[in-house]
Amino acid sequence: MNTTDRLIKLLIALAFAAASAALWWPVESRAERIKEVATVQGIRSNQLVGYGLVVGLDGTGDQTTQTPFTTQSLNAMLQQLGINVPSGTTMQPKNVAAVLVTATLPPFAQPGQAIDVNVSSLGNAKSLRGGTLIATPLKGADGQIYGLAQGNMIVGGAGASQGGSKVQVNHLSAGRIPAGATVERSVPTPWMQSTIAQLDIQADDFNTARDVANAINRAKGAGTAEALSGRTVAVKLPEQPGERVAFMADVENLPIQRAIPAAKVIINARTGSIVMNQAVTLGPCAVAHGALSVTINSTPVISQPNALSQGQTVVAEKADIKINSEPGSLIQMPAGTKLTDVVKALNSLGANPQDLLAILQAMKAAGALQAELEVI
Structure with a gap:
């Protein structure tokens, strides 16, 4: 057998091996992590809201004749600062606007940390560009104060008007203050109060709940996780509080094969x-x-009546x-x-x-x- 025949047989053998590998080896599929399909119960963000005033506007504030609450808020703020406005005084400030301040308090947020806030006009202000938000308490659903917002606003827009003509780019009655609020109170979580953590599946699917429990048991030992329903999986946490962070970090990054969803x-x-x-x-x-x-x-x-008929046109x-x-x-x-x-x-x-x-x-x-x- 010459060299050419040997080379041909070798190529045939390699081609057969490649075809066999393509038939028998499973195609690699992208697996999702547990953190992408489930969340830990009780570890959630909370919405905060507050009412405040934006000052320093360039004549684009509220028209107080149509928004009397702006004048009332300004009088209340001045009284808190020790300034008494004589009764009967007509105030028409054009550089002040009443706003609603919203923020999201992330889980585990501690007092002194900063969070972003969104500021939206509550009256008929033409623009909030260049304004400064005065100290505004942010309250939760229970009525308690969890943050204090204040700072200069960033408005992603611009506009100009003159002689009845107006040009505007983007939205001018809403803005954002990065790191504009300071957390004043933390929200208690059940993280350290129980040895069982519950994972909430985003979609109601028994197959996904079973796959999550099996993935945890394979990585952390049998009996660590148990699927309770199509949306909940109970996970046993380590006894030592210091080990729970590393344990949940490993659990959240465990891969699972996403099942085909319902049609x-x-x-x-x-x-x-x-x-x-x-x-x-x-x-x-x-x-x-x-x-x-x-x-x-x-x-x-x-229908036109005839002449001199004393009729009416219908x-x-x-x-x-x-x-x-x-x-x-x-x-x-x-x-x-x-x-x-x-x-x-x-x-x-x-x-x-x-x-x-x-x-x-x-x-x-x-x-x-x-x-x-x-x-x-």
Whole structure:
């Protein structure tokens, strides 16, 4: 056997090995982490809100004649500072605006830490650009003060007006203050009060809950996690508080294979948007869809009386109603087990998104669409 024959046989053997590997080795799929499908119960953010004043505006503040609460707030603030405004004084400050301040208090936030705040106009201020927020207490749902906001605003817009003409870029009645609030009180969490942590699955899926529990048990030992329902998984925490942070960091980064979700079609009736996931399948069916239009034309008719008849001119309307029904041909749609097949079948109907809303509902009622319809 010469060298050429040996080389040919070697190449054939390598090609056969590569083909065998492609047939028997599983294709590598991207796994999601537990932190992307579940959250720890009790470890959540809290919404804060407050009412305050923005000062230092360049004549673009509230018109106090239409927003009396701005003047009342300004009087109350001046009284707190020891300044008494004589009764009967008409105040029309153009550089002050009443605003609503909102912020999100992250979990485990401690007193003294800074958080971002959003400031939105509450009255009819033309612009908050260049304004400064005066100290504003931020309260939670329980009415307690959890933060104090103050600082210079950042408004991502610009505008100018003169002689009835106006040019505006982006929105001028809302802004943001980075690190504009200081946390004054922390929110207690059940993190250190129990040896059991509960993971809340984002989607109601028993398969995902089981996969999360199995992944934790494989990494941390049997019996560490237990799936209680399609949305909750109980996890045993270490006895030592110092070990819990490292334990949960490992748990959150454990990979799991995301199961195929339930077949679902999301329909937005207001915009005509239709979104379906990869699990949607279509059974064989036949669809005929025609366009029905109703046109109503109204023409005024004037009835003029004869001369010297002492009659009155009467105006009436003549309505012309036309109903047009375009024929729709019967189209046979084959069964589709893949999302691409379903999309091709629906596109073959030639219907617009508004027509597809009615077609999909009819397919679901006829049993040809194997998916759950959800209207948002």
